[in-house]
Amino acid sequence: MGEARFVAGDKVRTHTVDPPHHTRLPRYIRGQVGEVVEPEGAWPLPDDRARDLPESRVETVYAVRFAARDLWGEGTHSVTVDLWESYLEPAGEDDT
Amino acid sequence: MSRVHDVGGQTGFGPVSPDLDDNQPFHADWEARVFALNTALRRRGVFNLDEMRDAIERIPPEQYLAASYYERWLLAVEMLLREKGLLADG
Amino acid sequence: MSEDHASTAIAARVRRLEERLVDAGVVSDAELDTILNRFLAKASPLNGARIVARAWVDEGFRERLLDDANSAIKELGLSLGGDHAELRLRVVANTQTLHNVIVCTLCSCYPLQLLGPSPSWYKSLAYRSRVVRVPRDVLAEFGLHLPDDVEIAVWDSSAESRYMVLPMRPPGTEDKSEDELAGLVTREGLIGTAAV
Incomplete structure (x- = not known):
């Protein structure tokens, strides 16, 4: 496990892939762009632990904030979700 | 995997009923026993928390939706014990 | 607490499961009691x-x-x-x-x-x-x-x-x-x- 890839304020996009096993990336935020609120330390990846793999990956988890308007097309609230690093990629310049 | 448990944002489950709660930690003795069994089996390393969650998510959707909270736990614990050969059929 | 037929059936099923795990030496009754008592006392x-x-x-x-x-x-x-x-x-x-x-x-x-x-x-x-x-x-x-x-x-x-x-x-x-x-x-x- 290396350094945390993202810092507070970074824009990130969640993966759209639906893996063929347990994961903690909820469907309602897949493919969405959010902003990193803060890193939360490193934790074993549930996708690996649920399959009882001998070597579970350990990754930084981030609180990532999404705007209701992006998720549902309406609403003024925010939803913050805790996500493992491999669920995220940097959002491009066009992703705002 | 997108399974039945992944309900964030879904519609159709009706309003929340705050009054249904009676402030009891468990609503029957068997719920408390299932809770304790799950904790003990995890401590013994029979399965970990993520395996338990995965098992709950693998309950067939119609059964998941019909089951109470601790019924889901019971179904998942039984599923894991069977898969790990600790609970023969019968 | 009132128990209807379905919950009586599920209670029996849980008892059977617990007995089988105790018999197999996977858990003990005392251990389960301790877990519950600690949880209810602390949380x-x-x-x-x-x-x-x-x-x-x-x-x-x-x-x-x-x-x-x-x-x-x-x-x-x-x-x-x-x-x-x-x-x-x-x-x-x-x-x-x-x-x-x-x-x-x-x-x-x-x-x-x-x-x-x-x-x-x-x-x-x-x-x-x-x-x-x-x-x-x-x-x-x-x-x-x-x-x-x-x-x-x-x-x-x-x-x-x-x-x-x-x-x-x-x-x-x-x-x-x-x-x-x-x-x-x-x-x-x-x-x-x-x-x-």
């Missing part, structure tokens, strides 16, 4: 209420709590527990313009040690599905009607952090002691479905 919303009351009377504690909650609650002799490491605690403070509310859409993650066993509605499909989408409507179902200019922040605890809301201190409580203040705090206030 209570009174813990969360104590934390909130301390934060209301002690500005330094409040700052430490919002900065690093795991360390701060140790000052009160509390901890969060967890499977492989102590879970991370994040306390989120309500203000005049921001209201926080907690959910776990995927299952039922909850700061058990500080809030006690979670209410049935917290684990319900209705709450889990709707509070991330229409939180204002859900809060209204609890009788909490927020002014339009109060922003809502929903926290979906999907990993190893557990969230607790720090409600605003009610007006007119300047003369109350820390213990009396703790008595004002409800479990729903700590989840965010009540103001206090």
Whole structure:
């Protein structure tokens, strides 16, 4: 496990892939762009632990904030979700 | 995997009923026993928390939706014990 | 507690499962009793209420709590527990313009040690599905009607952090002691479905 890839304020996009096993990336935020609120330390990846793999990956988890308007097309609230690093990629310049 | 448990944002489950709660930690003795069994089996390393969650998510959707909270736990614990050969059929 | 036919059947099934695991030497009855008794003795919303009351009377504690909650609650002799490491605690403070509310859409993650066993509605499909989408409507179902200019922040605890809301201190409580203040705090206030 290396350094945390993202810092507070970074824009990130969640993966759209639906893996063929347990994961903690909820469907309602897949493919969405959010902003990193803060890193939360490193934790074993549930996708690996649920399959009882001998070597579970350990990754930084981030609180990532999404705007209701992006998720549902309406609403003024925010939803913050805790996500493992491999669920995220940097959002491009066009992703705002 | 997108399974039945992944309900964030879904519609159709009706309003929340705050009054249904009676402030009891468990609503029957068997719920408390299932809770304790799950904790003990995890401590013994029979399965970990993520395996338990995965098992709950693998309950067939119609059964998941019909089951109470601790019924889901019971179904998942039984599923894991069977898969790990600790609970023969019968 | 009343038991209908279905719950009698399921109780018998649980008993049978427990007997088989005890017979196989996988668990013991005493161990299960100890687990339950410890859990019921320690996990209570009174813990969360104590934390909130301390934060209301002690500005330094409040700052430490919002900065690093795991360390701060140790000052009160509390901890969060967890499977492989102590879970991370994040306390989120309500203000005049921001209201926080907690959910776990995927299952039922909850700061058990500080809030006690979670209410049935917290684990319900209705709450889990709707509070991330229409939180204002859900809060209204609890009788909490927020002014339009109060922003809502929903926290979906999907990993190893557990969230607790720090409600605003009610007006007119300047003369109350820390213990009396703790008595004002409800479990729903700590989840965010009540103001206090």
